[in-house]
Amino acid sequence: MRNRALSLWALLKLLAFSYAASNDNFAFPVDQSVHNYSRSTEIEKHCSSFISSASKLESGDSNAAKLKTELSFFNGDWEQKDSHGATLMPFDDSDMPYAPYMIHPWKVVSFEVQNVSSCEPNQPKNTISISGVLSIGITRNNTLISEPGLNFHKTPGMSALRVDFEGVYLETNENGGERLLCLLGDSTFPFKKVPTRFTDEYMDLYFSARDTLYNEEPVILPHDQILLIVRYPKVVSLVNNHIHGEMTSLKEMEDFEYFDKVQITSHSSIIHECDASTSEGPVLDSFDQNPLEDAMLEDGVNKFNNSEFCRILKYFEHEEYRVMPNLKLGGQNAFQDTVGPFRLGNEILLVDRNNENLRIIMHKISCEEDKVSGVLRLYPATFEPHVATRRTGLSTLTLSVKGTWNSSTGLLSMTGCLGPSLAECDSGVLLYFPKYFSSKQRSVVSGSIFSLKNATTAFWPVFFGLEMLSPGLHDGGWYSNVYLSYNYSKSDLANEFIEIIQEPKYMTYIWKSFIQYIQYPNPQDLQIETFTSSETFVRVEVLSVGPLFRTNDSHFYDGYDRDVVNMSVNLFLIEKPNKVYEESYHHVSKLYLEGVYDQHTGKLYLIGCRKVDFDHADLERGLDCLVQVTIEYSSLNARWLINPTEKITIRSLRNIDDVYQFKTIRLHTLMIHDRRHDKDVVLRKIFEGYFRVFLLLVYIVHILNQMRKMKKSNELVAYISLVALGMWIVGYGITLIYNKEILIRSLVSQYDATQPSDLQNYKRYLNNLDYFARFLVLVSMFLMARIAQMVLKARKILQEQGEPTPSEKKLLLVCLRAYMWYITLKCVEVGVQLYIKKATLTKDEYMRLIMQLFRYTVYDLQDYLLYVQIIASMVWKPRLPNPGLKYFVIGLWVPSLIQFPYEVVRLFGTYHVMKNVV
DSSP: OHHHHHHHHHHHHHHHHHHHHTOOSOOOOOOOSOOOOOOHHHHHHHTHHHHHTOOOOOGGGGOHHHHHHHHOEEEEEEEOOOOSOOOSOOOOOTTOTTOOTTBOOEEEEEEEEEEEESOOTTOOTTOEEEEEEEEEEEESSSOOOOOTTOSEEEETTEEEEEEEEEEEEEEEOGGGSEEEEEEEEEEEEEEOSOOSSOOHHHHHHHHHHHHHSOTTSOEEEEEEEEEEEEEEESSOBTTBOEEEEEEEEOSOTTSTTOOOOEEEEEEOSSOOOOOOOOTTSOOOSOOSOOTTHHHHHHHOBOOOOHHHHHHHHHHTTTOEEEEOOOTTSOSTTOEESEETTEEOOSSBOOEETTOTTEEEEEEEEEEETTEEEEEEEEEETTSOHHHHTTOOOOOTTEEEEEEEEETTTTEEEEEEEETTTOOEEEEEEEEEOBSEEOSSOOEEEEEEEEEOSOTTTOOOOEEEEEEOOSTHHHHOHHHHHHHOEEOOTTHHHHHHHHHHTOOOHHHHHHHHHHGGGOOOOOGGGOOEEEEBTTSEEEEEEEEEETTEEOOSOGGGGGGGOOSEEEEEEEEEEEEOTTOOOSOOOGGGSEEEEEEEEETTTTEEEEEEEEEOSSOOTTOBTTEEEEEEEEEEEOOSTTTTTSOOOEEEEEEEOSOTTSTTOOOOEEEEBOOOOOTTHHHHHHHHHHHHHHHHHHHHHHHHHHHHHHHHHHTTOHHHHHTSOHHHHHHHHHHHHHHHHTTOOOSSOOOOOHHHHTOOHHHHTTHHHHHHHHHHHHHHHHHHHHHHHHHHHHHHHHHHHHHHTTOOOOOHHHHHHHHHHHHHHHHHHHHHHHHHHHHHTTOOOOHHHHHHHHHHHHHHHHHTGGGGHHHHHHHHHHHHOOSSOOHHHHHHHHHHHHHHHHHHHHHHHHHHHHHHHHTTOO
């Protein structure tokens, strides 16, 4: 019976794991029944000190629906500050064994009131009976789940505990007026300590569980001596909008059920009014200092009226603000445990001065007229913004802010109060909305957090901004089109760039004579998202064309279908983590570019800025803005024939001895996909299908013609190599068996191999062409076999006449030597490429490369027929020159000569991509 119970427990645990891992929202079980308050005597005993000081409740305070809303909180913070080592629950961090050491999981807690009753028997005066569920846990990047059938569950990356509470709600006049919950709870807790004393029932349960579960698993035992005290503000304001709680074990410290005190914090769910009251702290309308002043003068400032401002500020609520590098903090690798007023140590331990892995979110915004309040929350970039917005905790990574919008200056000035105590209201926060974008300015909203302390205790300012990194401003193009315009501050440099690299005049004249027949992409087709030949992912995003920003409306481009137009783009380079090449592009991984696009040549000429790792006197806003970029697009006319690729060149305009100068980077993309890609592939496939049939017909006509002549000359037939004919038959036989393409190998990408949607409509038509080509191959193989019979017959006649006959054995040995030399040279070539690229391969990987070389040459045996026949003529040296034999050999070259121009055109367009691929 005991084993069955333990098996059922393991099954319930597994189900809970799978359920918890598949959800991201906090979920409480719905309690529709009337709660049975059975612990009133215990509650009165443990809550007596609070009950004795309770003030009289007003008539509206017993509203059940109102209390459920105002007393519940979700995704607050918790921690255990005591150092007795009695942790609340274990955590399995095997979900991210190689996670950066500075990122810690969250400790999240939620409480929901489920039942409110003001008429319970033996209910103390001036109190209301309350029951609820507390869900508390540790999680990596999702919120917790309270599982009704299981009080504790643990999976890699998440541990969650459910505690059911009942107790009383009351109000006191202490601390300026408080609302308070005093609750007793029970649950099934995980314990790691070995108990020092047991009842018989506990003894059986403990040892059974210990023998069944893994050694590292906690022992799951009941615990009903849990006290929860939660304090709420009676009047909510900027410095008094927090919830504080304590969950303690009523057991003695030496008891195995004991756990250290749990401190709980959360924002109040009540939205307070944005008034101008100064009784709650130093809330200022403006500041003497303004770290953003220079940037505001350069960017221009949007000055909204109050209603416009509130609408726009709420629109950007929950967006992810990027924390900018602080260039005043010293060395490149200077790690820090504070960022402005924020004290790290919760989810974040340390960050470097570049702040690349930090984000700020502004949420819980209340805006009325020109009064604003909200919360700034710092969090790691590895966390999703929508999850961060659900947080309500008051750790030292939160800043509660309140201030005033000045419509005449376009500046939002706010005072910030840090952390759970909200006593440190010594941070100033400024926000403004830039009017112009440029290569140096890519933020829709810019802000700064600075210290209001004296110079000796002040912290360095923190700059942050909501960057427009994606076209259309996250599908919010209305804001960019109405309120923003682009300032092409680098257009003069871009024009000089064009003049420097212009082709010679005679080349320009020749080019213009053909320009009317060549087309290049329109501005809407300049986006790139693909890999380069060096295994680097490249993304080019069009930000603006002319004075307007790109939106999702395709009609936006209609007015900009010009020969030369100003453009701004974002360029991102993302390297694979396991990249084997020595050169890294991290220093140019993100470029903000602007310049001109010449549709005559299909080239983007750009000047832009990149982020750097340390400060320098001539930098513009911490950016190196002397970067020159050229992007060359392939012709639209040739994309049916050649896979469209782009060439990107990135060079520094700085002197060679400059600390920010870098070597020129040249990248070639693999095939890109535009809107017409599927149609191009279809056209190419159809052309290649007919071309393949035509070449095979040429082969067959030539072979039939030679067979007719062979019947008249034994001398011609006898000196045709059986090895060569066998290679034709075996090579095409392997091709047919392994379903390889015949004669023409399509230069397709992996995307093409998955059959694009338009290709499906032509699949039957293309298959019929392929079947016909394969039939013609079978015909050619049959004809070659027939020629082999004629060769054997002719040699037999020569032998009967006493004439010398060719030896295939000697020819075969010569061909094998030549083949081995060919394989050796290919291996050396591959080895040189691997050495140049600093690639390190295992012995098994080297053997796979060699086997691939063998396999490819076996697939293409028929292509070596002509070389074998030439070798045969050199080895056997016929007594008399035989023009007929030459015609046979040369005739088999004709289809290859017809095919050669097509292959040259294709390889010319793709060689620069494939030459770097092993």
